[in-house]
Amino acid sequence: MDDKTVLGRIHGLVDEEHKLRDQLRRGEISGAEEQARLRELEESLDQCWDLLRRRRAARDAGHDPDAERAHSTGEVESYLQ
Template sequence: MSGKENAEILGSIGAMVEAEKRLRARIASGAADQEEARAELAALEVKLDQCWDLLRQRRARAEFGEDPGGAKLRPAAEVEGYQS
């Protein structure tokens, strides 16, 4: 597994989680336009889901002896359609 690429993905996830926390705090405090902030939050959550999905794909490919580099960012509609 290529640790460098996974570390980059995890770094992006960390940055987005921090952005999500700041945005939620702005929403809670009333410092943000509610409609705009909620739309931004929804978009951020989709991006996070896509990144987590990409990381899971990479890890699974590596586990089964495949090239993690073959993992691709899936469309939002596909990732958001998954059921837990």
């Protein structure tokens, strides 16, 4: 997955987040449904941003950015702990 693809995925997730908020405002989904899906979106966004940062770091260090792979959501989410 190249940088452009990762950024495209990030933009798609952000668009979905906006749609969820609109659906909640229109009463199409419950607050609980919105929060559950937002949590999933946030985890996916964290995973994408992590991959993009690692690809850029690899490139800056003279390594092959294509050797970088997405880490699991659990691994990315545990960085702050």
